[in-house]
Amino acid sequence: xxxxxxxxxxxxxxxxxxxxxxxxxxxxxxxxxxxxxxxxxxxxxxxxxxxxxxxxxxxxxxxxxxxxxxxxxxxxxxxxxxxxxxxxxxxxxxxxxxxxxxxxxxxxxxxxxx
Amino acid sequence: xxxxxxxxxxxxxxxxxxxxxxxxxxxxxxxxxxxxxxxxxxxxxxxxxxxxxxxxxxxxxxxxxxxxxxxxxxxxxxxxxxxxxxxxxxxxxxxxxxxxxxxxxxxxxxxxxxx
Numbered sequence: 334x335x336x337x338x339x340x341x342x343x344x345x346x347x348x349x350x351x352x353x354x355x356x357x358x359x360x361x362x363x364x365x366x367x368x369x370x371x372x373x374x375x376x377x378x379x380x381x382x383x384x385x386x387x388x389x390x391x392x393x394x395x396x397x398x399x400x401x402x403x404x405x406x407x408x409x410x411x412x413x414x415x416x417x418x419x420x421x422x423x424x425x426x427x428x429x430x431x432x433x434x435x436x437x438x439x440x441x442x443x444x445x446x447x
Numbered sequence: 448x449x450x451x452x453x454x455x456x457x458x459x460x461x462x463x464x465x466x467x468x469x470x471x472x473x474x475x476x477x478x479x480x481x482x483x484x485x486x487x488x489x490x491x492x493x494x495x496x497x498x499x500x501x502x503x504x505x506x507x508x509x510x511x512x513x514x515x516x517x518x519x520x521x522x523x524x525x526x527x528x529x530x531x532x533x534x535x536x537x538x539x540x541x542x543x544x545x546x547x548x549x550x551x552x553x554x555x556x557x558x559x560x561x562x
Binding site for chain 2: 336364366368375376377378381383389391392424428435436437438439440441
């Protein structure tokens with residue numbers, strides 16, 4: 334079946350604007366993760382949703398970042414008042430039933446803040 | 448806090464040569480270790496995990512708790528092995544040995560295998 338999909342694939346925005354990044358997990362996967370891939374920082378965890386449990390937001394770098402997951406499926410990562418240091422590839426992953434299962438990654442959204 | 452270190456950002460070898468990508472972790476408890484690979488213009492994907500103790504595409508990795516290492520090895524590198532490799536870590540928590548969801552990644556190593 335289809336893998337994890339993300340949209341848009343590329344996003345260029347001006348500093349100070351808000352952006353929304355979307356992730357469609359694999360059908361039936363209850364766990365969803367957001368990571369950020371940047372040149373200086375490597376791959377960093379941002380946030381983790383597992384079923385109806387409260388999300389683990391421990392990786393969000395500032396309060397400008399937020400994410401939600403509606404109906405246990407699609408997730409949106411929102412970055413408010415974007416800064417140049419937010420430029421990165423944002424990766425989404427999903428897995429079955431959370432922790433012990435393989436995480437499958439999407440193709441990523443490349444965000445460029447000018 | 449747990450941390451994963453991959454000391455080499457770039458690694459170049461010739462086809463047929465042995466290759467070892469180094470990974471060290473810092474964590475006082477029980478870890479679950481992984482290697483992920485990203486080929487050019489492809490998605491990040493799981494290569495292998497230490498609990499499987501298997502060889503994938505000729506690669507193996509052994510968890511050494513004494514040295515807190517999980518180095519990735521292949522005896523004879525191939526050109527198609529050229530990619531970005533990430534070592535990653537999950538905490539194992541609870542009496543049931545459940546591993547906690549988020550992955551902590553190293554900085555990654557770009558492997559180039561020359562013909």
